[in-house]
Amino acid sequence: MDDAPANGRKGLLAAAAVGAATTVAGRALLARLTGGRFGDADEYNTAKVTVSGPIRRSQGRPSPLSGPGGATADDVVEQIEAADEDEDVEALLVELNTPGGEVVPSDDIRRAAADFDGPTVAYATDTCASGGYWIASGCDELWARDASLVGSIGVVGSRPNAKGLADKLGITYEQFTAGEYKDAGVPLKEIEEDEREYLQGIIDGYYEQFVETVSEGRDMDPDEIRDTEARVYLGDDAAEMGLVDELGTEDDVEDRLADLLGAEPEVREFTPDRGFAERLGIGAERVAFAAGSGVAGAFTDDGGDIDVEFR
Known part of the structure; x- marks a missing residue:
């Protein structure tokens, strides 16, 4: 049987991939779909990992009503450890948008961040509550926006x-x-x-x-922490209380990383090592939280006799 048509199709696919890689959008798409293995050839010195949604040990299959399953601790730990082993990575940026979640998985991520050999900066976007704050305590600095929700200790x-x-x-x-x-x-x-x-x-x-x-x-x-009585605070109030080090945007955080590194930060996002098909299914998922997981957690319990969580 003639293999020429099949080889021709492979050639077209390869050419398309190369063509996509010549554009900024194409490189970003290829990087996300392949876990950064292709389309992200630029030099980098900073690894970025993201903790988004309720923190769980492993990724459950979300229902149409519940939405995405949240941050998978094992994946995040794997990303941080991969960054730590990467000779090009000098700093770690941990982006947090989470209302909290399971106790031990939260601590696993915190420990991985604390063990990273280099500067670690946590950046809270919408929400850094409970288990998210537990994770942030393992980083050298915590940044937030004025309107971020922070705390719930x-x-x-x-x-x-x-x-x-x-x-x-x-x-x-x-x-x-x-x-x-x-x-x-x-x-x-x-x-x-x-x-x-x-x-x-x-x-x-x-x-x-x-x-x-x-x-x-x-x-x-410790008494100052207890005095918060597990409240959540807006970012500017949290900064006044010492719960947050600095307020700013992600650009401000990158300026801070430049100070820490003595060079411009070149950020590469480390993502879970999932298959190509799975990336197509979940690569675009993003969850924004407007309140702590006292609201979100009510709809994401996995059952059991006693549920214990940071939230």
Whole structure:
């Protein structure tokens, strides 16, 4: 069989790719679709990673009503580690637009940023709340816009109470456990007072960890952090309180990076190492949050007996 037509098509595709790479838009498209492996040949000295949406361990499949699944911690950590291993990368820019999310995944990203060998600057766009602020505490500096929402240094634990509904439906609860608190928080039974104290103790423990981590990372008095009472603040108020280092746009942040590097920052966005088809499906997704995840989180819970999150 003659392979000439097939080879011709391959040649046309290759030519199209080369042609696209000669334009700014083409280079950007190829870089996004291929994870920066093609179309981004310019020199760079700064890696940019983005944390957008609710922070989760892994990417769930979003429903049409819930929208994108949020920031996947494992992906973000992988990007930061790849940047740290890249000899061309001298600085890290972490863009944050997140209301928070799961506890340990948030801490994984914070630790990766803290371990990066070079200057690290976090930049809050719309929202840097709770788990997002936890991540920012692992960076050398935090920048925000005047109208960014910043803070929400607190922890939420929740459980559905389906006991009344179960009674109406004639559903009874019977479970066999070993260990007094093994079924504490199960939604089909009323929670006992000692169980409530036990579960609240876990939340309080997470909160103290949060306060201690922010205190060390941001060089703040722990009592000042507690005095915020998990409020969110506009960027200018957050800056006055010391929750934010500087206010400005991304251009201002790049000017700061120039000072830190002693050279103009050439920024390359590091993206998850996904397949080509998956990039076509999700490459254009962007989520903007107008409030903390007290609103967003109500629609993104994955279920379970007790949900504990930074939000």
